[in-house]
Amino acid sequence: MGAFTRAPRALVPLAGFFLVGPVPLALLALGDWALAASGRHGSGAILLYALSAVLAVPLACGLARVRAPRREEPHGVVLTPEAQPRLWELVRALAEAAGTRVPARLLLTADVGAALGERTRLLGLVPGRRELYLGFPLLQGLTEAQLRAVLAHELGHDAPADTRVSPLASRLRTHISRVVAHLRAGDAGGGARWRASWRRWLAKPYIGYGSFALRVTLRDAHRREYAADRLAARLAGRAATAAALRELPGLETSFAFYLDRYALAAADQGLLPPRGEVFGGYGRLLDARQLELVPMRTELPEVAASPYDAHPPLAARVRRVEEAADDGRADEGRAAAFALLDGPEAVLIALEDAALKVPSSGTWSRAADWPDLLTRSMNALLGDQNAPLPRALRREKGTAGLPTLLSVIEAGELWELARHLPASAGTRAAKGRARRAMLRPLLRAQLHRMVLADFAVRGRLRWEFSWEGPHAAVLTGEGGAPLEAGEGGREDGAPALEDAIDAALADRPDTGPLRALCALGNGPQAPKDGLV
Template sequence: MGATLRALRALVLLAGFHLLGAILLAALAGVDYLLYLHAPSGVAVKLYVVSVLLAIPLVRGLFMLRTPKGEEPPGLPVTEADEPALWRTVRELADAVGTRPPARIVLTADVNAAVAEDARLLGLLAGPRRLYLGVPLLQGLTEAQLRAVLAHELGHYSNADTRLAAITVRGRAQVLRTIRHFEERADKSAGRERARQEKKNAKALARGKKAKEIDTRHVGLTYRALAKIYIGYAKLYIRATLAGSRRQEYAADDASARIAGRDATASALREIPALDAAYDFYMNSYATLGAEARLMPPRGEFFGGYGRMLSARQLELVGLRADLPTEPSSPYDSHPPIAHRVERIEALPADGRADEARGAALGLLADPDRTLTALEDAVLTEDVLRFRRTGDWQELLDGSMVAKFASLDTPLHRALAMYTKDHPSLAALLKVIDDGQLWQLARRLPLSDQAAEAKGRAFREFTRPALADGLQRMALAELSAHARLSCDFSWSEPVVVRLPPAPDGTEADLDAAVEAAVADHPDTGPLRTLLPAPQGPATRETDAPR
């Protein structure tokens, strides 16, 4: 089926989605007319009210089918004067694909590349084209791999995918938007009812009466029922257009292999999932490390550090490249599984282009450091940009560790606050232990049914891990508060926290000290000897918060 016929089918299915709402409204009107003819007036009026309540979400749903004005994703637009080599590469690839190049290139912070076209008259008339290119791809791919990615995206232009498939994409967006609308309305109704019942219970408790169980199961049923009806049609719509979308991906892969080479295309397909996983790890463990303390990496390093981490963790990436997904991310994913796409490309005959353009793709940028800095201003929120910049990554780690230790709130903290009726502190916890009340305190921890019923040694074994974890973190927080901890920053290894040595100069053993404090017969002596924190650090790895 050609692109035009696929677009026509999508248009018919989208019209059916509109028709579904109209049919449901007509059915309600028909029921109302029958009630008018045959039902007693008192009953009819009550059912008219129900009918109106059912019609309101339907009408809202029809209005939701209007396509909202699209917003361009955040990014850094670059002109040909800004990035001549990148624009030259894109134009060369567009000529090789046999299509019109984009009029606009936008650099983004995503591990992704995409194309779009502002087509008119449902795709019958072409419009301005845009290419979105993620800077993390430039940091992680070779130039040959990047050319393969760009050829794939430009291949969508050559098959009119971006123009005629806009109908399909619009239909999916409208269907899913309408369903989300119904579900959100149902959730809001349930939330209001919950708040009403909670307020009523609070008044009952104030008068000494028993509170009733909160029940919102029957609230928002109208919206949820309509959502299920539309979900059923959405599944039909998406499944009917899915095969065509996946064929488009295969066709774009073939164009990529033809223009950029078999090996570059296959290796790019292997690399992107690995880069995506690594980017998530980088954002969680490095770039946003100081968010709680409102700290930022040095200027240009928020995205720039990703390249440094990739260089330091090459061995870990090897495993990610080999472990390719063999299933779509969801039954409605428009992309075929990566493993299948790689298998198709690697089955092609060798083309002798394995050694082409092996340099880093980042070299296509005129000034990578300038671009990475400008990207921060383009995509980060104003609030994040107001965070204090640190001088280097070590300072960022130190500041974030201090903030995280200062804000610790473990189950042991909460149990201690309930037990002592005072602010939880390490000194208060050690006093509880020395007073022989550790296991009474442990009863205040969140317990499973099995642990709650246990007694004696069995109970101690159930609760000891939580006690040890909380105590260790409280001890580290105490040392941090007195500036007795130091941390080693690394792009390739876990955080290393340096503890002060024991008073006799031997290496501090916090694990042993904590183990002694939560033993069957607790002894806080070893732990107390570590807390004065004499000069001279000893090294250990810990699960300190990051």
Template sequence: MGVILRALRALILLCGFYLLSVVLLAALIGLDAALLTEVHGLLAVKIVAVSVLLAVPLVRGVFVLRTPRDEDPPGIEAAEEDEPRLWALVRELARTMGTRAPDRILLTADVEAAVSERPRMLGLLPGPRRLHLGVPLLAGLTEAQLRAVLVHEYGHFTGGDTRLSALVVRGRRQIGRVVEGFHARADGKVAAERARQERAAAGRIAKGRKPEAVDTRRTGALYRSMAAVFTWYGRLYLRASMSTARAQEFAADLAAARVAGREATASSLRDIPALAAAYDVYVDSYATLGLSVRLLPPHGEFFGGFSRLLAAREGDAAPSRAWLRPAPVSPYDSHPPIAERVLRIESLPADGRVAAAEGAASALLTDAARTWAALEEAVLEAEILAFEHATGWPELLNAAMAGALSSAHTPLHQVLAQYTGRPATLPALLDVIDDGRLWRLAERLPLSKEAAAAKGRAFRAFARPMLTDGLRAMVLTEFSARSLLGWEFSWSRPAAVRLPDSLAWDASGIPSEVGSEPALAAAVAAALADRPDTGPLRALLAEDLPTPA
């Protein structure tokens, strides 16, 4: 479908919204006119009042003509004098595509690239263009792949997609505004009616009479009926506009393959989902690790550490790149499934452009470290920026794990506090074990029905893993308080606890092969045996152990 036809379709869909609104307004006026010829007095006033109230959300949706402008996401402006190599690539690709280059480049913390345009006269006249470029993409893609990504985005410029989006977004927002208006008024009516009925019920109770049940099921029905009409049209509008959007994505992919090469385009489509998954791991497990103890990564590393994780886990992403999970297609999806897009690109004839521009895309930045640091200042909230910065990642890990251990709240912690009426500490648990009450305590754990119904040795086998987790947390908390443990930081695997060699025990609770004797694991196992013995654990706690190196 060409640009003119798509513009005409978008305009027809938008006009359909106005036509539906005018028809409903005319129907309300006609109904009032018909009823008022038969009805007079107070009832006539009520009919007119109801019609006016129904018309208010409709009129607001139709005559609020200004389309709200999209705000820029948090990020940093990439001025041409600061990033000449990036701008040179952006302009080169624009010339190749025969389109106007963006007027601004905004570097963001998202794993995505996007273009937008602020056209005039509902998209009939061009306007300023913006390129939003996620710095994590620069960290994880090659220059060849970045070229493919940028050409794909320019495909939306050459196809007129960014200009037509003004029409589509306008209709989507206005329909949504009308639906929200009707639902808001219906909710207000329900709340008022509920309050009235509750007051009446309270009055009946005060008089010693039985109150009536509150029932608001029919309240606001007219508003919800009007909302249902526009919800139906909104779904029709979305299905039509999103099918066009999916076709635009396919067309932009083909443009990318033609200019940047088949291999670079297909590999970028494969890599971006894997890159997004790795970024989620990084943010959840590394960047935000110390927030609970008000500690940030080293300055500039909140986002900058992502490059280190990618380098350490390069081989981990290979399986996800090689196989893309087929995804169901919804008529409301704006993008086709990645697997289908890759299949279409890889079915094109080979073009021989495999080894071109294989360098890291981050090399386009004048100073990548400076960019990461500036992004941190621009994206993080002021409250977070007020936190202290760790001097290194190991310090951040140790502080975060010490804080987590001090606030540990396993099921064992919970039932122990309830059982003893005291804080859940290791000494309190050891006292319970020595008193022969361990398995009575275990009966209070949140076990499965099968475990709770078991008896004797079978019950102990079911309960022991949960007891081990809780006891282990208490032991580590005790050693942390004595500064007898540290944590081994790694970009490629989960953190491992580091104890004195004689107490070696890894983060999963399995005795480590490093160290002369897994004494701690044996002591915990003895405390939770069928015949518990806390002696070995108490002996270890009483020792003067060296701090781990």
């Protein structure tokens, strides 16, 4: 099939989406006109008019709902040509080489990825101002050549590779995708039951036909993605394009991990890293954990994200690029893409201000450095009295400290207390040893946390910050010196602490090792059989 016929064949089912409502309404109107022209005015004609009105009302209401949601402005920093001349020079050169328009605006975002947005008009029929969105993690994780490949791919979506109809089909597909997603989200919304049922009924024809149109045009959408990859390989080099595609899964995973475990670990407490470090620390994490990213570069997903995803499976895209002839450009652009930014410190600070929502308190507080952030966030987490086990202790005993819990264990009341912990229906229905086996992992995690909280309250816990691996909790003696490995040592490899917790939660519990480790003194003798 030639390029002249491919795009129109994709355009026809997409255009049909906008006729789902008007065509039945027009047929009903035509039927009413024909009935009136026939001169029939009996009871049968009245019933036909009434039936026509009953059918027309939901069709008209459904047609009113078929609109794309208002496009939300991405949060980010506008990079002007004056402030970032080198980055803009690259974008202009790629747009010229691709034979497409230069974007009117370049926005740096806090997302992993790049996209070319367009403010279209008339349901996507008329093109408008184009904006290029560039995710900051790409600057941190890619080389200059790899970034060139990503930008060339995005700009290539509007390149005149086939016919003038192809960009129109792409815009219509994007518009329909947004409408269908909007209708599906509306169906899942709240409100009165009758109203929700009415919305679902109205949306079904449009969701059904829209999904059909997206599915039958998927091959054309994939073809356009492959074409954009070929253009990227031509402009940036085969090796750089394949390498950029291979980097994407690792960047997505590592950036989400970085935000959760580092930058925003204490965000719910209104605490952030030092100014400029919210995104500035990501590069250090990437440098420290390169070995962990290797499997993500090789084990690429073989399945698309959804059956309607315009992007083919990543593994298939990489194979097509790597199967192309060697162009001898493997050694180009090895410098970090981050070096293209002028005044990167100011850009990172501006991105923080644009991407982070101000907490309810109205201000963020800043840690002195990363170790200070870790210590303050972990101590606040350990001190949370709404954790399941402290909450159960308060409910039953009026106090939630570790000594109280050890006394409960020694009195043989632990498994009775455990009935207040959140558990699945199967766990709640189980009895005896089976119930204890199901509850033990939760109890173990909660007891471990309470031990660390006890050490923290008495100033016998300090945290060692690490980019390379898990942060380490170091238990110290009464004088502040770290305990020997046989006495406790590190949280991630403390055989004495782990063994003491296991002994306290055994079917025949022994709290002696845990009391000795925590310097809590001796408690009463546990029941001999240790069972409830």
